Amino acid sequence: MDELDGHDAFANLVRLLDGADDGTAWRARSPSVERLRIALTEVPQRASSLDLAVLLRQAMSREHTRREAAVLPVARVSHARFSDFSDWSKVGLSVTTVGGKRLLSIEPWRPVWLSTDGKEVDSFAASETIRREFNSVGCEGDPFLVSVGRTTYRSRGQRAAVRAALSTPAGGSLVVALPTGEGKSMIFQLIHTVGFVGADQMENKGVTLVIVPTVALGVNHEHEAVEVCGLARPLAFQGGNDEKNAVIAERIASGTQGLCFASPEAACGRLRDPLRRAAEAGLLRALVIDEAHLVDQWGTGFRTEFQELSGLRRELLGAAPSGQAMRTIMLSATLTDSSLETLRALFGAESDFESLAAVQLRPEPDYWIAPVASEAARTDQVMEALHHAPRPAVLYVTEVAAANAWHARLAAAGFRRIRKLHGKTARAEREEIVGEWRTGSIDIVVGTSAFGLGIDYPYARSIIHACIPETLDRFYQEVGRGGRDGRAAMSLIIPTAKDFTIAKKINAQQVISIDRGFERWSTLFARKIRFGKGRIAVRIDGRPGAGERDIDMFGETNTDWNLRTVALMARAGLVRLLGSPYPRIAEEGDWLEVEIIDDHHLDKAVWLKRVEPVRRIGWLASIRNLDLMRKFLSDAHCPASILEELYGNDKVGRTCGRCSICRLYPDRRLATRPVGEPRASWIKPLDPLVADLFDKDLRLLVTYDPTTLPRTASRRLGETFLRLQQARLAKLIQMGAQPFDMTRVLKFAEKSAFFVSDLNSLALSRLPKGPELVLVGAGQTLETQNLNPRQDNPRIFIAPEEQLAPDGRRLRDVFGGRVLTLDEFNARVAQ
Numbered sequence: 001m002d003e004l005d006g007h008d009a010f011a012n013l014v015r016l017l018d019g020a021d022d023g024t025a026w027r028a029r030s031p032s033v034e035r036l037r038i039a040l041t042e043v044p045q046r047a048s049s050l051d052l053a054v055l056l057r058q059a060m061s062r063e064h065t066r067r068e069a070a071v072l073p074v075a076r077v078s079h080a081r082f083s084d085f086s087d088w089s090k091v092g093l094s095v096t097t098v099g100g101k102r103l104l105s106i107e108p109w110r111p112v113w114l115s116t117d118g119k120e121v122d123s124f125a126a127s128e129t130i131r132r133e134f135n136s137v138g139c140e141g142d143p144f145l146v147s148v149g150r151t152t153y154r155s156r157g158q159r160a161a162v163r164a165a166l167s168t169p170a171g172g173s174l175v176v177a178l179p180t181g182e183g184k185s186m187i188f189q190l191i192h193t194v195g196f197v198g199a200d201q202m203e204n205k206g207v208t209l210v211i212v213p214t215v216a217l218g219v220n221h222e223h224e225a226v227e228v229c230g231l232a233r234p235l236a237f238q239g240g241n242d243e244k245n246a247v248i249a250e251r252i253a254s255g256t257q258g259l260c261f262a263s264p265e266a267a268c269g270r271l272r273d274p275l276r277r278a279a280e281a282g283l284l285r286a287l288v289i290d291e292a293h294l295v296d297q298w299g300t301g302f303r304t305e306f307q308e309l310s311g312l313r314r315e316l317l318g319a320a321p322s323g324q325a326m327r328t329i330m331l332s333a334t335l336t337d338s339s340l341e342t343l344r345a346l347f348g349a350e351s352d353f354e355s356l357a358a359v360q361l362r363p364e365p366d367y368w369i370a371p372v373a374s375e376a377a378r379t380d381q382v383m384e385a386l387h388h389a390p391r392p393a394v395l396y397v398t399e400v401a402a403a404n405a406w407h408a409r410l411a412a413a414g415f416r417r418i419r420k421l422h423g424k425t426a427r428a429e430r431e432e433i434v435g436e437w438r439t440g441s442i443d444i445v446v447g448t449s450a451f452g453l454g455i456d457y458p459y460a461r462s463i464i465h466a467c468i469p470e471t472l473d474r475f476y477q478e479v480g481r482g483g484r485d486g487r488a489a490m491s492l493i494i495p496t497a498k499d500f501t502i503a504k505k506i507n508a509q510q511v512i513s514i515d516r517g518f519e520r521w522s523t524l525f526a527r528k529i530r531f532g533k534g535r536i537a538v539r540i541d542g543r544p545g546a547g548e549r550d551i552d553m554f555g556e557t558n559t560d561w562n563l564r565t566v567a568l569m570a571r572a573g574l575v576r577l578l579g580s581p582y583p584r585i586a587e588e589g590d591w592l593e594v595e596i597i598d599d600h601h602l603d604k605a606v607w608l609k610r611v612e613p614v615r616r617i618g619w620l621a622s623i624r625n626l627d628l629m630r631k632f633l634s635d636a637h638c639p640a641s642i643l644e645e646l647y648g649n650d651k652v653g654r655t656c657g658r659c660s661i662c663r664l665y666p667d668r669r670l671a672t673r674p675v676g677e678p679r680a681s682w683i684k685p686l687d688p689l690v691a692d693l694f695d696k697d698l699r700l701l702v703t704y705d706p707t708t709l710p711r712t713a714s715r716r717l718g719e720t721f722l723r724l725q726q727a728r729l730a731k732l733i734q735m736g737a738q739p740f741d742m743t744r745v746l747k748f749a750e751k752s753a754f755f756v757s758d759l760n761s762l763a764l765s766r767l768p769k770g771p772e773l774v775l776v777g778a779g780q781t782l783e784t785q786n787l788n789p790r791q792d793n794p795r796i797f798i799a800p801e802e803q804l805a806p807d808g809r810r811l812r813d814v815f816g817g818r819v820l821t822l823d824e825f826n827a828r829v830a831q
């Protein structure tokens with residue numbers, strides 16, 4: 001099948017529209033042209049003539065931009081699929097008849113209810129203008145990327161995140177913030193395929209549990225893992241599928257599951273025993289929390305299991321053999337200071353804890369903000385937008401009833417390639433919707449905030465909000481569903497006055513009052529079971545008090561409030577969550593093991609001093625987040641500056657999308673400030689094998705004669721590097737051409753966490769901190785500072801014996817540290 005681009009693709013599309021081509025012998029590189037071609041030729045036919053007409057507008061708009069708006073594209077349309085369609089003006093297409101033939105051209109869409117300043121609302125998103133480059137120069141890959149079918153990283157940020165994650169020490173916790181679309185899922189795929197630096201590589205052994213907030217996201221990750229990692233289903237633990245779930249539980253217990261995707265409820269419930277058995281056998285590699293910001297946003301409210309994960313983690317760490325504790329990796333596209341501090345409090349209290357942010361604000365969104373409208377006016381405006389907006393499109397709402405109403409409204413208008421997804425959507429239907437979204441056979445999804453979490457479908461072009469999200473963070477996450485291919489995308493929000501009330505109500509975090517929380521804890525503690533050494537178990541589903549109003553207070557809501565109370569105490573440092581007691585308590589009820597940290601936990605004054613500030617910080621952070629959403633809606637400030645205010649301008653790189661200010665005053669566009677490539681800062685004691693190689697100043701030079709290298713030199717060097725990788729020395733810098741066969745040397749690194757950089761200056765290194773190898777090629781220049789003793793980053797230089805020092809003398813004569821021959825070096829490592 002021919003793959004066409006530019007003029008050729010559009011010319012063939014015009015022939016297809018005119019009935020002169022059946023569209024089966026070619027495909028288009030342009031997503032919009034290809035989408036229309038597939039819709040016209042699909043069997044069975046699903047798209048309505050209205051769906052097709054909107055896709056036609058999009059393809060013609062894209063062609064108009066390709067022609068630099070100099071020549072208006074015209075298409076003669078006689079295709080049978082349009083025979084019953086006449087509402088051309090409704091989708092922004094004008095019709096003229098010449099010689100009995102229908103000719104179509106595009107009309108600019110400048111709705112009167114938007115302040116457009118003469119600009120066309122949909123044209124930039126339809127243009128497919130590239131706004132972000134992936135896999136660009138400077139994103140060279142590590143050898144192990146071949147295990148997931150890649151050779152380069154999507155960005156420098158992704159490279160930093162992967163290297164930091166795979167360097168995490170046993171028992172350590174790492175938070176990674178990486179922009180939407182830059183491939184966070186590669187991190188847990190690589191944890192499965194290559195493991196961690198220095199960890200035992202047991203073929204087909206070891207479990208990586210990935211916590212996902214929605215079934216849809218678990219299904220999506222399962223699909224990718226099957227394709228990328230060659231794994232066999234089932235991988236996603238889903239409610240209602242007992243047969244598959246039993247298989248997953250059994251595989252986890254035996255350590256053979258590999259990757260597993262599950263909700264926090266499943267991990268803290270049905271999977272707890274199998275996970276513990278895997279941990280006890282040293283076969284639990286990692287706990288990965290995807291969309292980790294939800295621990296703060298959702299864990300304080302309606303899904304407290306997100307915060308109970310901290311107790312599960314401690315239980316599993318305590319069960320593991322020495323040196324074989326799992327790693328905890330938390331992933332998010334955006335993290336506020338509040339979210340990061342919550343993660344630190346829950347997952348970093350007693351272990352190595354690091355965070356790495358490589359967040360560059362997204363350049364793809366073209367922001368459009370409508371003035372506050374009435375409910376009726378908003379309905380008309382959204383309908384008008386969906387008759388013009390480039391596809392695929394997501395219509396976001398807040399409430400389930402609104403999603404149902406909008407879906408019915410769009411169906412009644414004649415749209416057919418539409419679906420809805422919300423909290424009450426059945427599991428089987430969710431799977432079906434995610435599959436259709438991924439394959440591009442849906443044009444519109446009406447969804448609540450959970451839709452799209454982590455689903456890496458690259459081609460979404462329009463994100464429309466018929467609501468006001470309760471935080472700017474949620475809004476930006478949802479806008480991030482569009483433009484994941486790095487091309488322009490449209491963000492349109494159309495608010496009503498009622499939306500502000502709904503957003504404020506949701507934003508008012510349901511953090512328990514000090515009085516009520518203290519009462520609940522006092523009651524729980526009075527009915528405790530003691531284990532000794534400050535450890536107790538409390539019945540988490542017990543009634544909250546001894547008063548008359550609490551006698552009949554049982555059920556999920558009551559249990560959630562109890563968990564919320566204990567989680568708040570944990571964040572305040574009064575207690576530590578340890579998970580469900582093990583072995584299980586025989587008494588009736590749902591029990592939670594807790595370690596008392598502060599003996600004054602029953603003192604009301606201590607609650608006021610310790611708990612209330614934590615409670616207030618969370619409350620104020622939510623209010624600020626909503627206030628920034630209101631500031632965005634004022635349309636008086638550049639969105640990039642508001643997002644910097646939300647996430648911290650010292651934590652994110654600034655990139656301007658497009659907004660009313662930029663469109664009207666291009667010279668006022670904010671300058672880009674790159675985030676750069678951060679370095680992981682894990683500093684661990686040197687492995688004895690590595691420590692023994694250095695002198696007291698941690699210096700080592702290894703020399704060889706490049707003219708007399710034996711044929712086995714490359715093989716032996718590869719064996720040495722593998723042994724060093726197992727001893728946690730897993731970084732190599734190559735300077736210049738090498739006399740070794742580096743393909744052979746690094747063959748082991750295709751299946752091991754070993755990082756390689758080709759540099760002409762050591763000052764450019766962004767490898768994680770810690771010991772590293774430096775292969776110095778012939779004729780390379782070293783600087784004095786390169787050779788100085790480095791406690792945090794000791795280096796082993798491997799260089800030709802005639803390598804010069806910075807002062808021009810032979811390096812081996814003036815090095816000042818330990819010097820070994822290559823044979824001596826290989827022999828010492830092999831011992």
